[in-house]
Amino acid sequence: MASIGGIMVALITPFTDDKTKIDEGRLQAHIEHLIKAGVHGLVPGGSTGEFTTMSTAERKQLTELCVKFAAGRVPVVVGTGSTSSDEAIELSAHAAKAGAAAVMVVPPFYDPVNLEELHEMLGEIHNASKLPIMFYNIPAASGLTLSPQEIAGLSKVGVKYLKDTSGNAPALTELIFGLSDQITAFNGWDSLTFYGLAAGCPGGVWGAANFIPELAVELWDAVAVKGDLKKGRELWSKAWPICKFLESHNYCAAVKTGVELSGQQTGGLRKPFSLLKPELQAELKVLLQNAGVKTI
Numbered sequence: 179m180a181s182i183g184g185i186m187v188a189l190i191t192p193f194t195d196d197k198t199k200i201d202e203g204r205l206q207a208h209i210e211h212l213i214k215a216g217v218h219g220l221v222p223g224g225s226t227g228e229f230t231t232m233s234t235a236e237r238k239q240l241t242e243l244c245v246k247f248a249a250g251r252v253p254v255v256v257g258t259g260s261t262s263s264d265e266a267i268e269l270s271a272h273a274a275k276a277g278a279a280a281v282m283v284v285p286p287f288y289d290p291v292n293l294e295e296l297h298e299m300l301g302e303i304h305n306a307s308k309l310p311i312m313f314y315n316i317p318a319a320s321g322l323t324l325s326p327q328e329i330a331g332l333s334k335v336g337v338k339y340l341k342d343t344s345g346n347a348p349a350l351t352e353l354i355f356g357l358s359d360q361i362t363a364f365n366g367w368d369s370l371t372f373y374g375l376a377a378g379c380p381g382g383v384w385g386a387a388n389f390i391p392e393l394a395v396e397l398w399d400a401v402a403v404k405g406d407l408k409k410g411r412e413l414w415s416k417a418w419p420i421c422k423f424l425e426s427h428n429y430c431a432a433v434k435t436g437v438e439l440s441g442q443q444t445g446g447l448r449k450p451f452s453l454l455k456p457e458l459q460a461e462l463k464v465l466l467q468n469a470g471v472k473t474i
């Protein structure tokens with residue numbers, strides 16, 4: 179199994195047209211397309227995967243399907259966060275049995291936990307699953323803002339990786355340069371991808387990679403592998419307007435709309451969410467065309 183890093187796709191969950199089920203065929207086709215494009219990992223069951231609208235049984239099914247379809251070619255890091263410790267533990271233990279490489283855990287997001295409660299929750303998840311944890315730092319959704327030192331300190335309870343969706347570049351920098359002996363920080367804020375990779379993040383968890391996987395992998399190769407800043411900037415000038423667009427609208431809706439525009443059916447989003455309205459779809463289509471991405 180390849181190590182965890184590089185371009186890791188914050189995977190969408192394709193549904194059937196009536197949205198009552200995960201669409202296995204669409205999921206398999208999507209994963210095949212991404213792996214052929216060269217991505218380095220899959221992260222299902224996160225924000226982009228609409229986990230908040232899925233039952234526990236469906237989340238387990240999604241994990242099993244992703245591991246099966248990835249077939250050992252890339253690691254699968256499963257989002258198992260929940261507002262309840264019991265559910266997060268159950269999902270994490272299941273992910274371990276199903277063959278996940280790690281679990282990604284967002285802290286409870288309705289009522290913020292305190293640091294002590296977070297330590298206990300993560301420790302229990304780690305004990306039950308024995309998997310390394312990727313801490314999903316997303317203060318805007320969880321209501322929990324931790325300092326870089328507090329985030330690195332989560333390594334005491336099984337956290338090995340960070341998906342940083344704080345949008346706080348100075349804090350990310352501190353984690354990369356000052357605290358990397360405790361935690362491996364991946365960028366998780368789309369519009370900071372170039373900075374994160376250039377500063378030395380050994381990867382990023384990236385929703386846009388669902389529909390611009392080739393561009394994402396090219397950017398990784400240029401900036402992180404070859405250190406070719408000139409080429410990296412050229413690629414980033416294409417990807418950045420797309421990232422900015424995603425962050426300016428409902429993120430999952432914008433990503434799923436992007437996947438539809440690239441010619442793959444997703445089944446749309448479960449209510450109360452929906453694909454972007456036609457005017458915004460048209461706007462995204464122009465950005466994709468400007469970036470040289472084929473659209474329908």
Ligand SMILES: *[C@@H]1O[C@H](CO)[C@@H](O)[C@H](O)[C@H]1NC(C)=O
Nearest residue numbers: 297298299300301302303305
């Ligand atoms: C995890 O397991 C270790 C070893 O059995 C134990 O010392 C620790 O208290 C457990 N942590 C939690 C949070 O349950």
